[in-house]
Amino acid sequence: MxxxxxxxxxxxxxxxxxxxxxxxxxxxxxAPITIENYYKIKWGYADEFIALWKKNHYPLLKKLLEKGDVLSIKAESPIIHSSEDSRWDFKVTLTFKTEHLAFDYSITEPFKKQLFPDQDSYQKAEQHRFELVIAHWDVPVESVALP
Incomplete structure (x- = not known):
């Protein structure tokens, strides 16, 4: 017993x-989570990459913003370049509503056919956009409270 x-x-x-x-x-x-997405682009192709990103990826992110899955979108590029080993050409900072949404890479799928009916052209443009990328990394970040 x-x-x-x-x-x-x-x-x-x-x-x-x-x-x-x-x-x-x-x-x-x-809890919301913020992720910084960094892109290092082949030298001389940053403007083309950013134009393709604005045309093909930003509309998908705006849909997620409208839906409430993404809370904010911010894009930046450096004014001057740094050394080649630490260089990045484009940074996108996304704040997602939850960690689950941030790491669910399928959340844009419902909008792809709606926004890009010619899927063949869309896929080719996206393939070319990533052909311009030398390196890409994502960094989850958090705010640090200051006294």
Whole structure:
């Protein structure tokens, strides 16, 4: 009987701990997340890349903004260039409503055919846009409170 009681107590504690972990994950997942997307483009092609990004990717992000999945979109390019090893040519900062939405790479799919009925041309333009990319990296960031 004592053994059975101990087993029930342990199981109850495990359930309580897992529920708390789930609640914490759900709370964290529900918080907005900001991601900076950096692009290093072949030398001399940054303007072409940015024009293609504005034509083919920005409309999809605006749909997510209208839907509420994305809370903000900001695009930047440096005024002067840095050394080749640390150079980036285009940065897009996106704040998503939740972490889940930020890492769900399929959330733009419903809008692709709507915005780009000629899918063949769209796919070719996107392929060319990525042919211009030397490197691309995404950095999740958080604000740091200052005194």
């Amino acid at each position: 004592k053994r059975k009681l101990a087993h029930c107590v342990i199981m109850g504690l495990l359930i309580l701990i897992s529920n708390q972990s789930f609640a914490q994950k759900t709370t964290v997942d529900a």
